[in-house]
Amino acid sequence: MLEINDETALEEAAQGNADAFGVLYERYVGRIYNYIYYRTGNPYDAEDLTSRVFYRASSHIQQYRNMGVPFSAWLYRIAHNLVANWHRDNSRHQEVPLEDDYQLQHRSEHPEMKLERNEELEMLLNTIRKLPADRQQLIILKFVDHLSNAEVGQIMGRSEGAVKSLYHRTLLTLREDLEKTDSTG
């Protein structure tokens, strides 16, 4: 079952085949979780929002078929919207820095998530999270999920050239912001 391609799995999932949806889920849950984890900064919200992404996908799978974008892009768009809502709902609360988050919420079930606590990582993530949402999305899709500009374009609804341009501007901005942080810190 795991060998079937997305298109076949989607057709079967749309006809109510839960196992086919399970195949798609297994294929993309890690990538979606990663994206949400880096956007929210903690594993609990990442799990909650990842669940919502797949619930929404399973309940709207028949509507997806006419949208003309890859299934993965559709999932990322759902994730992006849910993360945006999450940020809006949590805008009054101060975000927990990733480093503190590990100290407070360490769980033995997450061995791979025990990133080394490191000042540069914290500073980098804090600076990234101050960027506009679309630029944060771009950085995570490029560096965490290792997607091409064309794939990022499908997810963000932009042309490949527009993604490339945004990518350059984002890295330059990020560099400037980090230099400011370095000089003040």
Add this chain to the structure above:
Amino acid sequence: MRETDHRNEDLIEPISGMENRLQMRLTPVRPDPEFVDRLRKRLTSPPDTMLEPPTGFFNIFLVLGIVSGSVLALTLVLRLIILILDELGVFHPKDHQEPLAF
């Protein structure tokens, strides 16, 4: 080397530096396997568990619906009471007649 080439190098250099920095620091994480299994079971089990959990937006609609329904029900009950009282002549007594004027 032309001036534009220098400009391009000036742009590429900081970008490649940032790229290296990001590639080194932003490493993929793996979700808790128990969470992945639990969610897969819920997603692939019978349809009654496939409903999306209520969101904040859904809750607002739910509260608005309950409030609107309550107001409507209260209005109907009040109108019914007024109608009954009116039929019983509470507001316009039927046996009350104006005295004849001579």
